[in-house]
Amino acid sequence: xxxxxxxxxxxxxxxxxxxxxxxxxxxxxxxxxxxxxxxxxxxxxxxxxxxxxxxxxxxxxxxxxxxxxxxxxxxxxxxxxxxxxxxxxxxxxxxxxxxxxxxxxxxxxxxxxxxxxxxxxxxxxxxxxxxxxxxxxxxxxxxxxxxxxxxxxxxxxxxxxxxxxxxxxxxxxxxxxxxxxxxxxxxxxxxxxxxxxxxxxxxxxxxxxxxxxxxxxxxxxxxxxxxxxxxxxxxxxxxxxxxxxxxxxxxxxxxxxxxxxxxxxxxxxxxxxxxxxxxxxxxxxxxxxxxxxxxxxxxxxxxxxxxxxxxxxxxxxxxxxxxxxxxxxxxxxxxxxxxxxxxxxxxxxxxxxxxxxxxxxxxxxxxxxxxxxxxxxxxxxxxxxxxxxxxxxxxxxxxxxxxxxxxxxxxxxxxxxxxxxxxxxxxxxxxxxxxxxxxxxxxxxxxxxxxxxxxxxxxxxxxxxxxxxxxxxxxxxxxxxxxxxxxxxxxxxxxxxxxxxxxxxxxxxxxxxxxxxxxxxxxxxxxxxxxxxxxxxxx
Numbered sequence: 320x321x322x323x324x325x326x327x328x329x330x331x332x333x334x335x336x337x338x339x340x341x342x343x344x345x346x347x348x349x350x351x352x353x354x355x356x357x358x359x360x361x362x363x364x365x366x367x368x369x370x371x372x373x374x375x376x377x378x379x380x381x382x383x384x385x386x387x388x389x390x391x392x393x394x395x396x397x398x399x400x401x402x403x404x405x406x407x408x409x410x411x412x413x414x415x416x417x418x419x420x421x422x423x424x425x426x427x428x429x430x431x432x433x434x435x436x437x438x439x440x441x442x443x444x445x446x447x448x449x450x451x452x453x454x455x456x457x458x459x460x461x462x463x464x465x466x467x468x469x470x471x472x473x474x475x476x477x478x479x480x481x482x483x484x485x486x487x488x489x490x491x492x493x494x495x496x497x498x499x500x501x502x503x504x505x506x507x508x509x510x511x512x513x514x515x516x517x518x519x520x521x522x523x524x525x526x527x528x529x530x531x532x533x534x535x536x537x538x539x540x541x542x543x544x545x546x547x548x549x550x551x552x553x554x555x556x557x558x559x560x561x562x563x564x565x566x567x568x569x570x571x572x573x574x575x576x577x578x579x580x581x582x583x584x585x586x587x588x589x590x591x592x593x594x595x596x597x598x599x600x601x602x603x604x605x606x607x608x609x610x611x612x613x614x615x616x617x618x619x620x621x622x623x624x625x626x627x628x629x630x631x632x633x634x635x636x637x638x639x640x641x642x643x644x645x646x647x648x649x650x651x652x653x654x655x656x657x658x659x660x661x662x663x664x665x666x667x668x669x670x671x672x673x674x675x676x677x678x679x680x681x682x683x684x685x686x687x688x689x690x691x692x693x694x695x696x697x698x699x700x701x702x703x704x705x706x707x708x709x710x711x712x713x714x715x716x717x718x719x720x721x722x723x724x725x726x727x728x729x730x731x732x733x734x735x736x737x738x739x740x741x742x743x744x745x746x747x748x749x750x751x752x753x754x755x756x757x758x759x760x761x762x763x764x765x766x767x768x769x770x771x772x773x774x775x776x777x778x779x780x781x782x783x784x785x786x787x788x789x790x791x792x793x794x795x796x797x798x799x800x801x802x803x804x805x806x807x808x809x810x811x812x813x814x815x816x817x818x819x820x821x822x823x824x825x826x827x828x829x830x831x832x833x834x835x836x837x838x839x840x841x842x843x844x845x846x847x848x849x850x851x852x853x854x855x856x857x858x
Contacts (some may be wrong), residue, residue, distance in 0.1 A: 349762060359653035361386070364467070364527075366419040370607050372396055375419040375428065377410075378551035378841050380747075386410055388417050388428070408441050409448040416525075420468040420498065422475075422725055429454060429477070431464035438499060455502045457481045457858045458491050458509070465525040465738060468498060472568045477502050480524035484807060486549050487514045488524030490540065492570065511573045513539065519842045521545050522556060523576050528563065536565045538573055541807075544678075546843055550744055551774060551800045551826065554675055578841025599849070601680075602673060602834035606640045608632040617674070617811070619702070620667035628669055639687065639828040643698065644669045644816035647652060672702060672813025675770070677849050679837040683811040685783055687828040690715045693723055694819040697827035699766040701776060701803060702811050706735030709748065709798050710815070711766050711778040718754065722774050725755040727764075727780050729795035736802050745799030753793055758782065763830065765789055768812050774800050787831075 363376035371394050377386040396402075405677035408417075414430035414437060421427075429438040435456045440449040457463035462483030467478045476494045490511035493502035513523045526540040542559045545552035564581030565571040574580060589597070595614035596602070604613055610631055618625075630641040647668050688697045698712035709731040718724040729751040755764075759782040769777045777797045781789035803810050812834070816827040836849035 334570075345678060350667075360759040362465070363415065363418050364419050366421070368421045375417045377415055377417060384413075386413055386415055386631070388430075390419070390441075406443050406446065406457055408439075408446070412437065412451055414451075416465045418467050420470075422470060422498050424436055425498075427468065429466040429468055431462070431466065434444050434461075434463070436466045436477070453506070454500050454830070455479065455493050458504055460487065460489055460491075468528055469528060470498075471565065474568070475502075476571070478526060478528065480526065481509075482514065482524070483513075484522060484524060484541075486521050486547060488512065488522045488526055488652055489514060490526045490573070493538060504738075505570050510571065511538070511575065513542070513576060517547055517843075518576075519546050519578060519840070520559065520576050521549055523559070525556075525722045526573075528565075528571065532647070533583070535561045536571070537561070537582070538563050540576060542576055545731060545804070551804050553800050553803040554678075556807045557809060578845065585689075588653055598676060599836070601836045601849075604640075605633045605638050606830065606832070607657070608637050612640070612671075615673055616671050616813075618667070618672075619670050629671055634730065636687075636828050639830045640671075640832070642669050642814065642816040642827045642829060644695070644824050644827065646818050646820050646822075648696075648817045648819050649702065649815055650705055650712060668815065669817060670700070670702070670813060671784070671814040672700075672811035673834055674728050675701075675810045675812060677838065678773050678840040678846070679715075679770050679849075681767065681833070681835040681837065683831070683833050684814050684829045685763040685765050685831040686713055686814070687714055687763050687830070688816075688825070690823070690825040692818070692821055692823035692825070693717060694821055695816070695817075695823060695825050696728075696819055697816040699768055699778075699812065699814055701768055701798070702813065703803065703805070703808050704735050704738045705798070706732060707802070707805065708732055708801070709776070711768070711780065711795055713755075713764055713766070713780075716752075727751075727753040727755060727762065727793065727795055729778055729803075733799065733802050736805055744801040747802070748796050748798045751795045753780075753795060756791065757780075759791070763810040765831075770800075776800065776803070 348357045352408045359379060361377045363374050366373045367487050371392045375390045377388050388408040388410050391403050391405055393401045412432045414432045416431045418429040426441045427438055428441045429436055435444060436454045437451040438454050439451045452524045455477055457479050461482050463479050463481050465480040469476045474494045475498045476492060478492050480490055482489045492510050493504040493509040495502040501837035511523060511526055513521050520542050522543040523540050526538050526808055528538050530536055538561050539558055541556040543552040543556055544554055559576045561576050561580060563571055563573045599752055612629060628643045633641045684699060686697055693715055696714035698710055700708050700710040702708040712728045714726055714728050715723050715799045731748055732794050733747060763783040765781045765783050767779050771777050775797050779792055779794045781792040783789060814829050818824050840846055
């Protein structure tokens, strides 16, 4: 698997996070299986020890849900070739959420085994794994998971999340004098939760602790921007930073997660070395000759031959990104004719996107696309999974007179919106088909997705003249953000191209890629402008 290299620097430049490595790992199923989403890499933990960065992560086997666990490491995360091959760890209990804790030369891997936290010693040199032992079952909440161990002031602290990842999510802590226990829970647990509150930020859990370069303690946790109703949260479970104190010999004290928080951040400093855009700046990409694909743009599946499928400023198309389609549509795992083909995974989606990072935003691209065969399509999408997305496509279809013509098509696949209780909060959007006016042909088409408020997205299209100005804008449809919520994922906005199973693969050309952040909702009734609530980090 090829993970893009990310050095994420906070806006205040003090805390640095290395989120992934950068090399081809021998995980062949990611390349040969086009199965459903939410399988593969889950819940990695990053740790630094004696000059090396380590990542430990489960790798969920396709179609079996079995979790293999591996460790990779590097002494230089900036060197693509320095990451090691995976070292595999036995996981006979099929446990999840492995932690990496090194103490006196021994690696202790704590994991969640359903109703308890267990731990094994793991020898990375030999691959030997000890029999797992039980550490703690938490305070009685279901699904104790996400364990992390810390050593401080002669104590070993075990941090755990309980209650499931929904609105009962909580963070609890225990400590003992040995990394293998016994552990005694804190009498004032939970140390962090927003359950049973009317706070806008809910589902707080899966926490971790770290220190900055000044010695200040901080925590990070996953949470949903949903309110207690837990119905609308298109940004899924995203990461929230909070301050904490941890006095010598004492239990940690965590500030509750809120939309507005105070902590010992250093002065704002944007003069920090590194490549890639600041995540708070939005996107203004024109794909200039000689440039690379921006580092914050991502794909849904592993991309073999990425530069062939996504090509910046190809000959004759300066300042454009060429999308070379495959037969796969956004709906499909693999085309029906390729099911069972061991090479099915080499036909991934031609789809490139960025995450939704703001409550209110505008996203648009200019599209040059002149297909010759029926059902060839390119467009923009609001995408969570292949079972939960809404698309605005520019597609060649048969007109009522039997001739092929270009259409704007607003459609959706929302079968992944399931598991909710009671009646749906909104009606499914009406599909729409709009024949492209003759005056538009031969010109770029601007396709736009706008989050106009915290509850709705609007999809529209316009012709673009030689002066870059829009004309004849058409609104194709809208969708409730309720359909864009669910599970733990985060919605993306991006561009795609597909032959929808056909053999003709006409490339599409994307230019003027724009993501304009407008505002962020930080409580049930408080918006702040995007530039006053920046998304920390740099790709």
